[in-house]
Amino acid sequence: MLARAKPEFAIPEVCRNFVNGQWVISSVRLPVINPVDEQVLTEIAEADTGLVDEAVRAARLTFEQGVWSKLGLEDRQKVLFRIADLIDEHADELAWLESMNIGSPLSQCRGRHVPRAAYNFRFFAEYISQSRSDAYTQLENYLSVVTREPVGVAALIGPWNAPIALTSMKIAAALAFGNSCVVKPSEISPLTAVRMVELIRDSGVPDGVVNLVNGSGTVTGAALASHPDIDVLSFTGGTTTGRAIMSAAGKNLTPVTLELGGKSANIIFDDADFDRALDGALISIFSNNGQQCLAGSRILLQEGIAEKFMDAFIQRTRNLKIGDPLLPETEVGPLATKQHFERVHSFVDTLEADGCKLLVGGKRCSGFDKGFYYEPTAVLAPDNSAVVCQEEIFGPFAAFQLFKTPQEAWDIANDSKFGLLGYVWTSSYATAMAAHETVKSGVLCINSPIIRELRAPFGGYKESGVGRESGAACEAFYSEVKTTAFLTGDVPLRKLGLGEA
Ligand code: NDP
Secondary structure (H helix, E strand, O other), X not given: OOOOOOOOOOOOOEEOEEEOOEEEOOOOEEEEEOOOOOOEEEEEEOOOHHHHHHHHHHHHHHHHHOOOOOOOHHHHXXXXXXXXXXXXXXHHHHHHHHHHHHOOOHHHHHHHHHHHHHHHHHHHHHHHHHOOOEEEOOOOOEEEEEEEEEOOEEEEEOOOOOHHHHHHHHHHHHHHOOOEEEEEOOOOOOHHHHHHHHHHHHOOOOOOOXXXXXXXXXXXXXXHHOOOOOOEEEEEOOHHHHHHHHHHHHHOOOOEEEEOOOOOEEEEOOOOOHHHHHHHHHHHHHHHHHOOOOOOOEEEEEHHHHHHHHHHHHHHHHHOOEOOOOOOOOOEOOOOOHHHHHHHHHHHHHHHHHOOEEEEOOOEOOOOOOOXXXXXXXXXXXXXXXXXXXXXXXXOEEEEEEEOOHHHHHHHHHOOOEEOEEEEEOOOHHHHXXXXXXXXXXXXXXXXXXXXXXXXXXXXXXXXXXXOEOHHHHXXXXXXXXXXXXXXXXXXXXXXXXXXX
């Protein structure tokens, strides 16, 4: 066995709140648990309604003062690039904190999540230098100019499964378009958010522009979502929470984007490149310990390759290196929390009644005294009505189904309340085109696991979300559009009130 990754970095004794440039403590403490040894890793000082209000007020004040919102674009860009550089410089530390906190393999945090966070800031820094305004001259004697202004105060609520990659996207977009913000990470995973906010401060973002409130969803998150003085709210998390947030925000007519859950179909045709489809299926369901909204968790196999594919998949699943996420060879670490472990395992209880066959896994990993280690699992379902084919499990848990014709595959894929992603593996151009026209998902990957192109919209159909994230979608969300009409010619006006009394 290789050695644990060194060096180890400091974990704060308490994760505090960052409000108006000050680190603020509070008396209510919530433990943050290490998923490897189940011990308390640190605590968060929970922000109550009053502190959330202070954070929103700080954001509002800085916004109105214009310290960031009116900063010249090139100066704003420089700061965003500096944040990206600082994230790169601290990549080892950030990856280590993320891995310690949520149990994702360090190699994946270091290789994908942290570079993605830096890229988010670079992407939006570059995007704003290319954004354009419109002018309309078709109406004689008038020039109508359409410009964008920052929207104001953005509330940004992030999930625990890939905190730095996903929350940085929201902060980068909100800042790029000139907004102030209040960030609320999951109580489960505060560590990288706290460190990232320190780096943002060090990059020269003025005090009060980026505020951080830690705490539970029901206290801190709810106070933020229902705050009357936020202008937009961006949320990534579960569909049930999304509903609560949208209704709280709706009372104030606060616009929201919601990036929610998924139960994506990974459709593999007989004519697919077998090895590539196999690699793709394993990546799609077991990366990040299976805790990813974009998981290809329903694997639909055409009958000709089904048996061979399942055999190979099971073999490779048994070979996965499960262990301490800090070890370089680890491919699958523990689930993030005990509660989540129990939820994932609870789906095994549904198998018998639904006629599903357990192919591999389905229990706690042996060989670990401690930690939320769950065996990578695959089942074969008789049809798409099985609970494991309908509910998002959000763990290393794949459900196979068989199909004969492309139409059958599309029907199964679309028979879901979710519509986040679809994956299709085929060497037939016609089948790929048919998938493109038929699969109801916000993103579709042909012969590839997820590819996140930030210029292109990301988001879901149906219960997988509301709105999209991308350069243009974020520009539309994080800014207000203003049309100003200038009179350019001689237009006589009707003269009211000149008649006889
Ligand atoms: P949750 O919905 O449980 O939580 C998300 C965030 O919302 C957390 O910060 C949480 O705080 C907070 N929250 C919870 N309740 C409230 C409330 N009433 N008001 C305001 N905020 C609240 O999601 P998870 O963190 O468990 O993330 C997993 C889910 O996220 C999965 O369903 C997954 O599919 C989805 N997801 C979607 C992605 C996408 O892009 N579509 C990407 C990644 C994940 P706390 O945790 O402190 O309670």
